Amino acid sequence: MTSVDRFKGIHRAKEIVDMLNIENASHIDIKAIAMQRGVIVTEGPLKGADGRLAVFKNKSLITIRESILEKTKKRFVMAHELGHYELHRSEAFSKSCTESDFYKWSIGNPMEVEANYFASELLMPEDLFNKITEGKDISRSLIEKLSREFNTSWTATGLPPAIVPV
Numbered sequence: 001m002t003s004v005d006r007f008k009g010i011h012r013a014k015e016i017v018d019m020l021n022i023e024n025a026s027h028i029d030i031k032a033i034a035m036q037r038g039v040i041v042t043e044g045p046l047k048g049a050d051g052r053l054a055v056f057k058n059k060s061l062i063t064i065r066e067s068i069l070e071k072t073k074k075r076f077v078m079a080h081e082l083g084h085y086e087l088h089r090s091e092a093f094s095k096s097c098t099e100s101d102f103y104k105w106s107i108g109n110p111m112e113v114e115a116n117y118f119a120s121e122l123l124m125p126e127d128l129f130n131k132i133t134e135g136k137d138i139s140r141s142l143i144e145k146l147s148r149e150f151n152t153s154w155t156a157t158g159l160p161p162a163i164v165p166v
C-alpha cells in the first residue's frame with residue numbers, strides 16, 4: 001500500500017503562501033495565484049468530473065465544472081487542481097477529479113489526499129487560521145467567523161490541517 005504524505009501538500013502550499021507574501025485572508029485569490037503559477041483557470045461543461053487539470057509546456061489549464069453552484073466549492077476545486085499541478089504535474093499530465101476525490105483525507109489515492117491538504121492549507125493558511133483561533137474554543141460561531149473570513153464552506157472544504165487529528 002502506498003503511504004500518504006499529507007505534509008507534502010501542506011508544505012508546498014506554505015511555500016506558495018510565503019512566496020506570494022499572503023498576510024491576510026483577502027489575499028487568497030485562487031485564480032490569481034494559479035495565474036502567477038502559470039495556470040489558467042476556466043469554467044466549462046465538464047461531464048463526470050468537478051475539476052480537471054491539463055498540463056501543457058507553457059501554460060497549463062484548470063477547468064472547473066460550471067454547474068457547481070457554491071462559490072466556496074468552486075474555490076476548493078480550483079485549489080485542489082492547483083495542488084495536482086504543484087505536486088504531481090511530472091507524474092500526471094492530466095487529471096480529472098470527481099466529487100468523492102474532494103473528501104479523501106486519509107485513505108484512497110494518495111494524490112487526491114495530497115491535493116486536498118494542499119487546498120486546505122492554501123485556502124486557510126495555518127498561521128492566519130491560528131491568529132483567529134488562538135486561545136478560543138472551537139464553537140459554532142467561531143466556525144462561522146472562519147468560514148466568512150476565509151470564504152470557505154465547512155462542509156465543502158473539510159477541516160483545515162490545523163485541527164485535523166493526526
Ligand SMILES: [Zn+2]
Pocket residue numbers: 080084095096097101111112115
Ligand atoms: Zn484530484
